[in-house]
Amino acid sequence: MAFSPTSSPTAPRRIVIVGGVAGGMSAAARARRLDEGAEIIVLEQSDYVSFANCGLPYHLSGEIEQRDALLLHTPETLAAALALDVRVGSRVTSIDRAARTVSVATAEGTYDLGYDALLLATGAVAVRPPIDGLDDAAVHSLRTIPDLDALTVQVDELLATREEGQQPHAVVVGAGFIGLEAVEALAARGLRVELVELADHVLPPLDPELAALVGDELRTHGVGLHLGVAAKSIVPRPDGGRTVTLSDGTALTADVVVVNVGVRPASDLAREAGLELGHQGAVRVDDDQRTSDPHIWAVGDAVEVTQAVSGLAGPVPLAGPANRQGRRAADAMLGHRTTPQAPVLGTAIVRVFGLTAAVTGPNQATLRRAGIDHEVVRVHPGHHAGYFPGTEQVHIVATFSPDGRLLGAQAVGRAGVDKRIDVLATALRAGMSADDLAELELAYAPPYGSAKDPVNMLGFVAQNVLDGTMPQWHPDELDDVVAHSLVLDVRSRGEYERGHVEPSLNIPHTELRDRLGEVREAAGERPVSVLCASGVRSHIATRVLLAAGVDARNLSGGWLTLVAARPDVAARTAVPAA
Numbered sequence: 001m002a003f004s005p006t007s008s009p010t011a012p013r014r015i016v017i018v019g020g021v022a023g024g025m026s027a028a029a030r031a032r033r034l035d036e037g038a039e040i041i042v043l044e045q046s047d048y049v050s051f052a053n054c055g056l057p058y059h060l061s062g063e064i065e066q067r068d069a070l071l072l073h074t075p076e077t078l079a080a081a082l083a084l085d086v087r088v089g090s091r092v093t094s095i096d097r098a099a100r101t102v103s104v105a106t107a108e109g110t111y112d113l114g115y116d117a118l119l120l121a122t123g124a125v126a127v128r129p130p131i132d133g134l135d136d137a138a139v140h141s142l143r144t145i146p147d148l149d150a151l152t153v154q155v156d157e158l159l160a161t162r163e164e165g166q167q168p169h170a171v172v173v174g175a176g177f178i179g180l181e182a183v184e185a186l187a188a189r190g191l192r193v194e195l196v197e198l199a200d201h202v203l204p205p206l207d208p209e210l211a212a213l214v215g216d217e218l219r220t221h222g223v224g225l226h227l228g229v230a231a232k233s234i235v236p237r238p239d240g241g242r243t244v245t246l247s248d249g250t251a252l253t254a255d256v257v258v259v260n261v262g263v264r265p266a267s268d269l270a271r272e273a274g275l276e277l278g279h280q281g282a283v284r285v286d287d288d289q290r291t292s293d294p295h296i297w298a299v300g301d302a303v304e305v306t307q308a309v310s311g312l313a314g315p316v317p318l319a320g321p322a323n324r325q326g327r328r329a330a331d332a333m334l335g336h337r338t339t340p341q342a343p344v345l346g347t348a349i350v351r352v353f354g355l356t357a358a359v360t361g362p363n364q365a366t367l368r369r370a371g372i373d374h375e376v377v378r379v380h381p382g383h384h385a386g387y388f389p390g391t392e393q394v395h396i397v398a399t400f401s402p403d404g405r406l407l408g409a410q411a412v413g414r415a416g417v418d419k420r421i422d423v424l425a426t427a428l429r430a431g432m433s434a435d436d437l438a439e440l441e442l443a444y445a446p447p448y449g450s451a452k453d454p455v456n457m458l459g460f461v462a463q464n465v466l467d468g469t470m471p472q473w474h475p476d477e478l479d480d481v482v483a484h485s486l487v488l489d490v491r492s493r494g495e496y497e498r499g500h501v502e503p504s505l506n507i508p509h510t511e512l513r514d515r516l517g518e519v520r521e522a523a524g525e526r527p528v529s530v531l532c533a534s535g536v537r538s539h540i541a542t543r544v545l546l547a548a549g550v551d552a553r554n555l556s557g558g559w560l561t562l563v564a565a566r567p568d569v570a571a572r573t574a575v576p577a578a
C-alpha cells in the first residue's frame with residue numbers, strides 16, 4: 001500500500017454509511033450487532049436501500065412473480081430490527097475530511113452531517129458506450145429497481161399492443177453475465193432477441209472453447225448472435241421501433257434495446273475528497289477496508305481488490321465480496337477482530353436457458369497476460385453415474401502451475417456445474433494441487449455423482465499431464481500438428497465418418513495394438529498426435545504408442561474441445577455418412 005493510516009477510534013459515536021445494498025447494509029447490520037450504542041446512519045441516494053439486484057432479470061422474465069420479493073428491507077424494517085437511521089433520497093455531494101462531515105442533498109435541501117467513522121459503499125455505474133442515440137427512450141439498462149420498472153413497463157406494453165402473430169424485437173448490447181440474463185428474460189417473455197458483443201465470443205470471462213457451447217445454446221433458443229462487432233447507433237423508425245446499426249453495417253430491428261457493457265467504480269466522491277485511487281479508478285483500501293484517510297472505509301464495487309493468482313489489482317463487482325467487505329469494515333471500525341482479506345477469486349455463475357456456465361480464478365487469457373506459466377487440462381465427465389438415468393456431461397477446463405497448484409477453473413453443462421465449481425473455488429482458496437483434487441473425498445450416490453467425481457477426474461488427468469504420463473497437444477496447435485505430425489483418430493469408424501481432421505489416420509483404439517505397424521509406416525519420422533471424442537480413449541492409445549516406443553501425445557479434451565475451439569474444423573473436414 002502507498003499509505004499507512006493510523007488506527008481509528010475503536011468505538012465511534014456516529015457511523016455514517018454512504019450507500020446501501022450489499023456492502024453498505026452488510027456493514028450497517030454488522031456494526032449494530034457489535035455495538036448497540038452506536039448511532040448508525042445510512043444515506044442512500046435512491047429510494048431503495050436494500051434490494052436483490054441479482055434477481056432483477058428473473059422478475060423481468062416472470063420467474064419471480066412479485067416485484068416486492070426483490071425488496072429485502074425498507075427504512076422502516078431496518079429501524080425496527082436494527083435501530084438504523086436509514087435516509088433514502090439522500091445524496092452525499094462532498095466530504096470534508098478535516099471537519100469530518102459530509103454534505104447531503106435531499107429534495108428538501110442540503111445539510112452537513114458529522115461522522116466519527118465514514119464508510120463509502122458507492123458501488124458502480126454503468127459504462128456508457130459511444131453509441132449515437134443512447135439516450136433514446138427505448139434504451140434501458142438493468143442494474144436498479146427503476147431500471148427494472150422502466151424496462152418491464154415497455155415490455156408489457158409491447159406485448160399488450162402487438163398484432164396477432166407479431167413478435168416484438170429486442171436487441172441486447174453486451175454478452176456478459178447481466179446481458180445473458182437479460183437475453184434469457186426477454187426471450188422468456190416472447191421477444192425475438194438479437195445479442196451484440198464486441199468480443200469474439202459470448203461471456204468474455206469464459207475461455208472461448210467453453211463460450212462456444214453457450215453460443216450454441218443461445219442459437220438453439222432463437223437468439224441471433226453478432227460477435228466481434230459494436231453497436232454504433234440507435235435511430236427511431238417511422239413505425240415507432242428503432243434501428244440498431246452495428247459496426248459491420250448490419251441493421252437490426254428493435255422495439256426495445258438493453259445496454260449492459262460493463263460498469264466502472266463510482267469513485268467520484270472519493271476522488272474529490274482526495275482519497276487514494278488505483279489505476280482503474282477504484283478506491284484503494286488496506287486489509288481492513290480502510291482508505292488513505294484513517295477515519296474513512298470503503299467497500300463493494302467501488303474499491304480495488306487483489307485478484308487471486310494473477311495478483312492484478314482492480315475492481316471486481318460481485319455481491320459476495322462486497323458483503324464480506326462490509327462485515328470486515330464494521331469489525332475494523334469497532335475494534336473487533338477482523339478476518340484477513342483474501343485475494344478475490346472472481347467466482348461467478350450464470351444460467352443460459354438450459355445451460356449453466358461458471359468460473360473461478362483467472363482464465364487462460366489473464367494468465368497469459370500476467371506471464372504465469374500454466375498447463376491446461378480438460379475433461380468431459382458425466383455429472384453423476386453414467387448408468388443412472390439422466391446423466392449430463394460437465395465440460396471442465398482448469399489450469400495448473402508446473403508444480404501442480406490449481407490456478408483457475410471453468411465449467412459448462414446442464415447439471416452439476418454449480419457443485420463442481422464451488423468445490424474447485426474452495427480448492428483454489430486452499431491452495432490445493434492436482435494431487436489434492438485426486439484425493440478429495442466427495443459425496444457419492446448414483447443420482448448425485450460418481451465414485452470418481454468429475455473433480456477427482458480433473459485431478460487424475462492433471463497428474464498425468466504434469467508428471468509426463470500423458471503428453472498432450474491443444475486445439476490451438478492444430479495447424480502445426482497437421483503440418484508436422486501424423487494425426488491418429490482412435491474413435492469408431494462411424495464417429496470418424498461424421499467428421500474428422502484431414503488428413504488423419506483412423507484406427508479405433510481397440511484395434512491399435514494389432515495395427516502398430518500401420519501407425520509406424522504412416523508416421524515415418526514424424527510424431528503421432530492422437531485424438532478421440534473426449535480424451536479418454538486417446539489417452540489409452542497414447543499410452544500404447546509410448547510403450548511401443550512411438551513419440552505420441554494426446555489431444556486435450558478431444559474432438560469435443562477441438563470443434564468448440566475451432567468450429568471451422570467440423571465444417572471443413574466433415575465427411576457425409578454413407
